[in-house]
Amino acid sequence: MTAGGGSGDGAFKDVRVTVAGLGVSGVPAAKVLHALGAHVTVVNGVAGERQRAEAAELEALGITVRLGDGDSLPEGTELVVTTPGWKPSSPLFAAAGQAGVEIIGDVELAWRLRGPDAAPWLAVTGTNGKTTTTRMLAAILTAAGLRTAAVGNIGVSLLDVVLGEQQYDVLAVELSSYQLHWAPGIRPHSAAVLNLAPDHLDWHGSMAAYAADKGRIYHGNKVACVYNAADPQTERLVEEADVEEGCRAVGFTLDAPRMSELGVVDGLLVDRAFVPDRRNSAQELAETADVRPPAPHNIANALAAAALARAYGVPAGAVREGLRAFRPDAHRIEEVAVIDGVTYVDDSKATNTHAAQASLTAYEHVVWIAGGLAKGAEFDELVAAAAGRLRGAVLFGADRALIREALARHAPQVPVVDLERTDTGAMSAAVDAARELAAAGDTVLLAPACASMDMFSNYNQRGDLFADAVRAALPDSAARS
Structure with missing residues (x-):
C-alpha cells in the first residue's frame, strides 16, 4: 500500500500509536501509520494461527505486535486506532480515557488522510439495507459517468481508497454503527439513515446509544440528510444533527411523496426534492420494475440511493440506468428454485428481526425457516405482524426457543417444527420439513432473524x-438444466 497524498500525512510522524486489533481493518491501519512514520504497536487479545501469521507480516516491517494481551495500554501511547469490533467498554479504552489518549477508528483515520482534492463521500447507514443501497448508489453514479466505488463497511478499505493511486469523483460509503462510533470528524457531502431497529445493543449498551452513533453520519452534511419518512427515528436524527448552512432534510417513502421527498406513484419512482418547482411538480426517475427484487424494502433502498445521487446532481436518466444495471448480492431475497409450485427464497442476510420482517412482508403465504443467535432480540412484534402470512415455521439454532414461544403467543395456529440438531446438516433437515409444510403457491423463506x-x-x-438443500430436491431434469 502506498501512503501519500493525504492532508494529514505529517501529523503522524513519530507519534506513538496503538492499533487495537488485527484483521481486515487493523493490518492496513498499522501498515499505513508505519509508512507515515508513526511508532506502531498492535495489540490483539486472540493469538490463533491467523493472528500469528498477520503478526509475522507486520513484524517483518518493524511493527511491534502483542498477541494475547488486548487489555493493557502500551506505555507512551499517544493515539489509539481501533478496529470496529472492539467494544467501547474494553479495558484498553478505559485505560486510554484515563490517560487522556484519543481513540479513533480506521474510518476516521482515512478521513484525516484525505487530500485537499479528495472525492466527497455519499454515506449510507441503517440497521438493514446498507450494502444493497450503497451498491445501488455506486451503480447510479457509474451510470452518470462518474468515477466511483462502493467502499467502507462493504469490504473495500477506505484507507486503501484514500491512499491509493486511483482517482475518484465521488465515493459511495457504507458505514456501520461501530465505525461511526469511532469517527467523530467525518463530514459527508450527503448521507442517509435507512432505518433504525434494535441491533448490536450488546456492543452499544442501549438503543439510544446505538441511534446516536448512527446519527453521527449526518453531522457536517453539506447538501442533503436523507431519512426514512416511515421511520420517525431517522427524521429525529436529522433534526438533531449539526449540518452546514443550506443542507436540506430529504425524505423517502413508499407512498406518494410530499414536497422534499422521493416516493412511489403508480409504479413509478418519483422525485419531489431535487426539481426546480418541488411544490408543484415531480420528476420520474424509474419504474418499480427496474428495481431487483421489487420487494417493498428494496424499493425503499432504491429511493434512498436515488436521493443521495440526486443530491450530488445526477440526472434522472442515470438513476434508471443504474438501477437496471444493479445486481443484488447473494443471500438477499434470492429466489433459488420453484418446486411443485412452491418458491424457495434465500434471505440468509436477514440476521435481525427488522430485516426478517421486511422479507416476510414481501410474500403472501410463507413457510418460515428461522433461528440462530438472537443477539438480545425479542420476537413478539415480528411474529405478531407476520402471523397472518405464516403457513408453518421451521426453527433451529441456539435461541430458537425465543421464536417458538413468540409463535405460541401470537400465532398458535401455525404448525412449528423444532429442530434440535446443531450441525450444519440441520439445514437440509429444515428444508425437508418446510417442504412437508408447504403447498403450491407458498414461499419457503429462509429469513432467520438471527445471526x-x-x-x-x-x-x-x-x-x-x-440453496444446496433446495437444489438437491429438484427433479433430476431440472437439476441438470
Missing part, C-alpha cells in the same frame, strides 16, 4: 447450504 455463528461460519454459508 448465524452458532451453527455456521457466517450467513453466506447458511444461505449456501439452504
Whole structure:
C-alpha cells in the first residue's frame, strides 16, 4: 500500500500509536501509520494461527505486535486506532480515557488522510439495507459517468481508497454503527439513515446509544440528510444533527411523496426534492420494475440511493440506468428454485428481526425457516405482524426457543417444527420439513432473524447450504438444466 497524498500525512510522524486489533481493518491501519512514520504497536487479545501469521507480516516491517494481551495500554501511547469490533467498554479504552489518549477508528483515520482534492463521500447507514443501497448508489453514479466505488463497511478499505493511486469523483460509503462510533470528524457531502431497529445493543449498551452513533453520519452534511419518512427515528436524527448552512432534510417513502421527498406513484419512482418547482411538480426517475427484487424494502433502498445521487446532481436518466444495471448480492431475497409450485427464497442476510420482517412482508403465504443467535432480540412484534402470512415455521439454532414461544403467543395456529440438531446438516433437515409444510403457491423463506455463528461460519454459508438443500430436491431434469 502506498501512503501519500493525504492532508494529514505529517501529523503522524513519530507519534506513538496503538492499533487495537488485527484483521481486515487493523493490518492496513498499522501498515499505513508505519509508512507515515508513526511508532506502531498492535495489540490483539486472540493469538490463533491467523493472528500469528498477520503478526509475522507486520513484524517483518518493524511493527511491534502483542498477541494475547488486548487489555493493557502500551506505555507512551499517544493515539489509539481501533478496529470496529472492539467494544467501547474494553479495558484498553478505559485505560486510554484515563490517560487522556484519543481513540479513533480506521474510518476516521482515512478521513484525516484525505487530500485537499479528495472525492466527497455519499454515506449510507441503517440497521438493514446498507450494502444493497450503497451498491445501488455506486451503480447510479457509474451510470452518470462518474468515477466511483462502493467502499467502507462493504469490504473495500477506505484507507486503501484514500491512499491509493486511483482517482475518484465521488465515493459511495457504507458505514456501520461501530465505525461511526469511532469517527467523530467525518463530514459527508450527503448521507442517509435507512432505518433504525434494535441491533448490536450488546456492543452499544442501549438503543439510544446505538441511534446516536448512527446519527453521527449526518453531522457536517453539506447538501442533503436523507431519512426514512416511515421511520420517525431517522427524521429525529436529522433534526438533531449539526449540518452546514443550506443542507436540506430529504425524505423517502413508499407512498406518494410530499414536497422534499422521493416516493412511489403508480409504479413509478418519483422525485419531489431535487426539481426546480418541488411544490408543484415531480420528476420520474424509474419504474418499480427496474428495481431487483421489487420487494417493498428494496424499493425503499432504491429511493434512498436515488436521493443521495440526486443530491450530488445526477440526472434522472442515470438513476434508471443504474438501477437496471444493479445486481443484488447473494443471500438477499434470492429466489433459488420453484418446486411443485412452491418458491424457495434465500434471505440468509436477514440476521435481525427488522430485516426478517421486511422479507416476510414481501410474500403472501410463507413457510418460515428461522433461528440462530438472537443477539438480545425479542420476537413478539415480528411474529405478531407476520402471523397472518405464516403457513408453518421451521426453527433451529441456539435461541430458537425465543421464536417458538413468540409463535405460541401470537400465532398458535401455525404448525412449528423444532429442530434440535446443531450441525450444519440441520439445514437440509429444515428444508425437508418446510417442504412437508408447504403447498403450491407458498414461499419457503429462509429469513432467520438471527445471526448465524452458532451453527455456521457466517450467513453466506447458511444461505449456501439452504440453496444446496433446495437444489438437491429438484427433479433430476431440472437439476441438470
